[in-house]
Amino acid sequence: MSVDIALRVYASVTGPTAIFTTPEGVGEPLSAPAGEDIRQVIVQRAAAEARQAATAVELVTFGDHGEHRILIDSDGGIHRARSPEPVRFTEASEGKEVGTPAQEQEALGLAEAPAPEPLAPAPPTRRSFIEDADTSVLSLGGRALLAKIGLGPSRAQAERLAGERLVSQHWAGCRTAAVVNGKGGVGKTMTTAMLAAVFARHGGGNVLAWDNNDTRGTLGWRTEQGLYDTTVRDLLPAASQLLAPTAEISGIARFVHHQRVDRYDVLRSNPELLATHQRIERTEFDTLMSVAARYYRLVFFDSGNDESAERWLRMVDSSYQLVIPTLAAPEPAESAALLLDALRERDERSRDLADSAIVVVTESEPRGPAAAERVADGFRGTVREVLRIPFDPALKSGPLRFDSLRRATQDAWLRVAAAVASGF
Template sequence: MGTTPTEVLAFPSIRAIVRDNGTAEVVVAGNSRVVPDGETLQDLRNNALTLVVGEAQTLQRPVRVQIEDPEGHGELIVHPDNKIESVRYEQRPVRRRAQAPETTPETLAPAVTETLPVAAVKPKAAPAQPAPVDATAAAVERQPWPPTPVEAEERGPVSPKAQRNAAAESPAAVAPEEPLTRRSLKETSFLVSAPVLEPATKGWRGSLTRLGFRMDPSPEELSEREDIRTVSQHWPGPRTIAVVNRKGGANKTPTVVMLSAILARYSGAATVAWDNNESQGTLGWRTEKGAHNRSVLDLIDSSTELLSPSTNAAEIAKFVHHQTADKFDVLRSDENEEGDHEVTAEEVDIAHQVLTRYYRLVVMDSGNTARAANWRRMIDHTDQLVVPVTAIEDRAEAARLTLQTLESRGGHDAELARNAVVIVSESTDAKRSMTGDALKRAKAEAQRIADGFEPFVRAVVRIPYDPALVNGPIRHEALQPATQRAWLAAAAAVAKGF
């Protein structure tokens, strides 16, 4: 089956140009690459397509290429597996040779619409003896780049008698040229629709770019850019993420902090992390504290004022704790030392109504009791479920049971479970003392757990061990580069569910 052109990214901009002076070039994102010489026009075309296939293999995806030669122009889709699809090809008007005593019939083949391997395309040798042009055979012949009148001339001279016979069999081939019609201005535009591919900024390619040699980004950098683009999107209406696992120590709170930080940083959307523990949670311990001690209970008590149309948006700052570096706010759970209040389902409704008025993104931490009223009401408000787990078997089993509980309830709960994102973090237990085989076993266990969840949820992302996530306040900039990249991938997987 062919590829829908709209499914193929328009960048990098690729052009394959074949000239009538026997030269050709492939231009990728403004960088010109010389095409090896060929004996015929078709040789140059094939050599140009070979370079484009190499670019598709580098990017590991199909690419679009604008083709241009002395006889026409069009667009192809080139796949990494050497397959070519022709989207369109427009032939230029054929100019008759002044020295020809009679018009020579030259048959033009239609543009290719099927998928063909590049390897199958070989230039055809001219016949040893003069032969009449067979219009039917020329039309059946398929090549990834449409044949041109110049190639018909390369087949050899045609006798006057053969010309007259061919003209009798195919009168349309010698019909007078129709005058070109004026196009409407609505059919064209001077705007360039394809985005410009920015040069590499990372790795050795980035180093060469900074030295003045413009280099295309690597596949890894392109993947990172795509994740950044995903988490930077804005969506209509507020979204709520619930981070759940019925087992303590499963990395729920670090997951809430990191998702909130990345989504707030890249999207610029007003983001709040809400500790929805039924009694007292730990989100406030792992984040910055503001100049007050207010919690979710204070926000609920002031909900009438906060929901009033006359209330200024800045009033929410009285109840949340702003994270100065990572640009999101935290709504803490009740920190009453006696701990005698459990949040009810109705209170969850009130707090959620207030927060979705002031924030576009709500990331909810949770307690360990899936039967609690506030836990179940949180699920009712959830748009995307995230299940964190450390690479320890009891945490993984608790995550499985959490998903199983939601799936058994059916409806909205089951849909959340099926579209969940599972985030597997490497174990932090005695990590610093691990060496050699112990480290390999820890990584293998994380992979085993990730593989186990993959068939049952929408996405699974692995996070490497990082000491900055173990103790104290969590900040994005304190993480190692590999950990930052892994959390960006996790946030992109979550954002795809919006």
């Protein structure tokens, strides 16, 4: 019997734990339950990959006992790999002496299959000069290097890689998320800017942060100004030009403010005007949304505090995902909970949005995580996911820049963005 290799997986073993790296380069932490050998856990995980792909998988393990390779076919059968870069495997007849050292048998923790019979020399084959590019952070070459030097990704690295792969996706059609909480000063602007930055930096731009606010929206104050001092009120009369078949893609640059390092654009409101001078009706919002969908693949709405405003309600109706920020304090948390209750009573779609919402609890002061955990625990089970952002002085005031954050804060925002991507 011969088996062709189509996929290769890796496992870095450290005592009773391991990091399993899938064919796509995503690292997964594994641990052995009490009384079970971690090597058997690894083999079971590799067998699951083989069954799912309906093809053979080569498992490369490395750790204290060195590097070892076995082949697992789609039916769960286990074979000994013949060479570091095998192409085909042949099962030998019974009774043939294997010749594998006892130390290797013990390291694998598996019964060895009989040694393969020598294969006839294969005719030379030409390697293609055109191959699919692997743009993941951990490339095929990187995984091969890890196999050689005996290192695997840490738990944090594996989680970071998985999050980056999620937020770098491109969906067919524009996706929208509304950042909402009826109370002011709870982190809506901060959340909007950070989500836009994460998606734009990893997905290649075409991301808009839209200050959908009648009453002194501050997104423009905390982000860079572009070449033109323009707001949403300037965009409205130009909408027909921007939607014309002959419009150029660069035409939108006159009305938005590009963030040079974080790569997203900001559509500002005018914080110097009263709400009565910059209200946007339902039809005007729809026109602006048509422009946004024409020029951007992702739109994040920084909402105002008036949940009865037409532009606020239309924003919710136009969103795929709700993100509800709150601070680790009773008042903003209660405001978020009341908003969820109101949305569930509004209509069926709003109820679905509330049930699948993401609540983001930010530590606004360096008082430790206890208060944030209490608030987070109050929302668990009522929404799809609850995530926490640690205290970071760079979020308190001043320009919002992703690179100014601590690494732990950056990782926390990546987790939030990955949860949003899962809802798209």
